[in-house]
Amino acid sequence: MSATALDAETILARCERLYGDTTLGEVRAWKKAHPGRPAIGHLPVYVPREVLHAAGALPVGLAGGGDQVDIVKGDACFQSYICHIPRSTVELGLQGDLDCLEGFVFPSTCDVIRNLSGIWQIQFPGKYVRFLDLPQTFDVETAGKFYQHDLEELVHDIAKLGGREPSSAEAAESLRLYSANRRALRALYDLRAEAPWLCSSDEAFLVTRAGFVLDVVEHTQLVEQFILAAKRRNKRKEDRIRVMLIGAFCEQPPLGLLRTLERSGSYVIDDDLNLGMRWIQGEVDPGSSPFQAIAHAYLKQSVWASTRYEDQQRRGEQLVKRAKEIRADGVVFGAASFCDPALLDQPPLQKALTTANIPFISFKYAENTGQFQGILEQAGTFSDSIKLWGGA
Numbered sequence: 001m002s003a004t005a006l007d008a009e010t011i012l013a014r015c016e017r018l019y020g021d022t023t024l025g026e027v028r029a030w031k032k033a034h035p036g037r038p039a040i041g042h043l044p045v046y047v048p049r050e051v052l053h054a055a056g057a058l059p060v061g062l063a064g065g066g067d068q069v070d071i072v073k074g075d076a077c078f079q080s081y082i083c084h085i086p087r088s089t090v091e092l093g094l095q096g097d098l099d100c101l102e103g104f105v106f107p108s109t110c111d112v113i114r115n116l117s118g119i120w121q122i123q124f125p126g127k128y129v130r131f132l133d134l135p136q137t138f139d140v141e142t143a144g145k146f147y148q149h150d151l152e153e154l155v156h157d158i159a160k161l162g163g164r165e166p167s168s169a170e171a172a173e174s175l176r177l178y179s180a181n182r183r184a185l186r187a188l189y190d191l192r193a194e195a196p197w198l199c200s201s202d203e204a205f206l207v208t209r210a211g212f213v214l215d216v217v218e219h220t221q222l223v224e225q226f227i228l229a230a231k232r233r234n235k236r237k238e239d240r241i242r243v244m245l246i247g248a249f250c251e252q253p254p255l256g257l258l259r260t261l262e263r264s265g266s267y268v269i270d271d272d273l274n275l276g277m278r279w280i281q282g283e284v285d286p287g288s289s290p291f292q293a294i295a296h297a298y299l300k301q302s303v304w305a306s307t308r309y310e311d312q313q314r315r316g317e318q319l320v321k322r323a324k325e326i327r328a329d330g331v332v333f334g335a336a337s338f339c340d341p342a343l344l345d346q347p348p349l350q351k352a353l354t355t356a357n358i359p360f361i362s363f364k365y366a367e368n369t370g371q372f373q374g375i376l377e378q379a380g381t382f383s384d385s386i387k388l389w390g391g392a
């Protein structure tokens with residue numbers, strides 16, 4: 001069977017196996033095939049994975065244990081009133097599931113991930129830990145230089161772990177591979193916005209999420225194959241409203257919750273799930289200094305996000321613009337419980353939607369939420385009210 005002839009269900013079954021394997025079997029297989037090379041885990045939301053790749057490592061996305069891990073020891077490291085993802089990540093580490101990773105990068109997403117980097121150093125003293133302080137200003141002369149220097153230091157560290165000091169051509173090639181990956185993911189999201197009956201949000205989630213553990217070239221091929229396969233599906237458009245899911249950019253909702261939303265009378269045509277995989281918008285020219293290009297892309301081509309400093313373009317305006325572009329009937333705010341960046345952003349985002357006359361609802365979840373009936377009823381009522389009266 002040729003690669004392009006794979007059907008969507010076969011591809012999805014593989015993605016779901018990868019998603020369900022908290023022991024990182026795929027990463028272990030990569031390491032066996034690439035003896036001596038390091039695998040580097042990173043927390044959400046955004047880490048420039050091409051930098052890890054250029055340094056000879058396999059970048060591995062970590063997003064907690066979902067609803068598959070029982071927390072036994074992880075709770076002891078954290079107070080009760082923060083989100084769930086740090087507990088399950090520590091639990092995975094303590095039970096040995098992350099042993100195949102030589103190092104961990106903790107981006108400056110929020111206080112919780114900042115603190116987790118410290119806890120990691122205490123709990124796993126033999127592992128490389130790096131806190132990646134992403135710029136909070138957008139001036140290329142200051143923030144650009146600072147961030148580029150940080151990235152170059154990261155590369156030196158990974159080289160010492162068994163990676164390499166890449167040439168400019170090697171770094172440029174990594175950037176190109178990741179640009180191609182983002183292009184494929186954009187095409188996946190375009191397909192959802194245009195024909196959501198061919199690709200549901202849980203499917204896009206699984207296909208994107210496979211990139212957390214696969215080599216970038218293989219993942220790009222997988223995304224492209226899935227798009228082709230989804231377009232061949234014989235599925236009919238249903239009478240559903242079109243909604244965006246916003247606020248789920250870090251701790252991810254359980255798969256069952258995404259499937260529940262799709263069953264509630266809505267097509268989820270856009271979301272910020274696994275947002276770091278699609279963080280840089282548009283093309284990035286490596287030029288003569290690929291690391292400078294990556295640093296400048298963060299400053300100038302990042303998506304709007306609640307974890308990123310807000311410059312001239314207000315997040316509410318960005319949300320309204322996107323909702324109009326993709327003809328969304330409404331917005332569903334789904335945030336992890338105690339997620340400060342998502343929950344603090346909701347009032348201004350909701351104000352912008354109200355001004356633009358775009359209806360919304362909101363709920364909270366944890367990665368291990370097991371009961372979806374309440375969310376099904378809430379989302380179903382939202383859908384019905386928009387169908388009947390055009391508003392919630």
Ligand code: SF4
Pocket residue numbers: 083084085086109110111112113250251307336338339340341342
């Ligand atoms: S879910 Fe929110 S609060 Fe928790 S680590 Fe992620 S961004 Fe931070």
